[in-house]
Amino acid sequence: MANTAQARKRARQAVKQNAHNSSQRSTLRTAIKAVRKAIAAGDKAAATSVFQASVSTLDSIADKKIIHKNKAARHKSRLAAALKALAA
Secondary structure: OOOOHHHHHHHHHHHHHHHHHHHHHHHHHHHHHHHHHHHHHHHHHHHHHHHHHHHHHHHHHHOOOOOOHHHHHHHHHHHHHHHHHHOO
């Protein structure tokens, strides 16, 4: 247990920040699942619009350093490839 006032405050802040970051990661996963679901449905127009929204979400979460920028790029690349394969 934290012994100093500073350590107690940092522990409180860590709990709050962890809850926020967990929420952001959940939003990220939901966005990725939405694109995968739209691609599975086979509707290219709907999948494209959902993909654009999820790219925005991925970029904002990467900018906040909740996930690494390369991980965001990898997800975007794989989703874009799946979307392109849907068209072909």
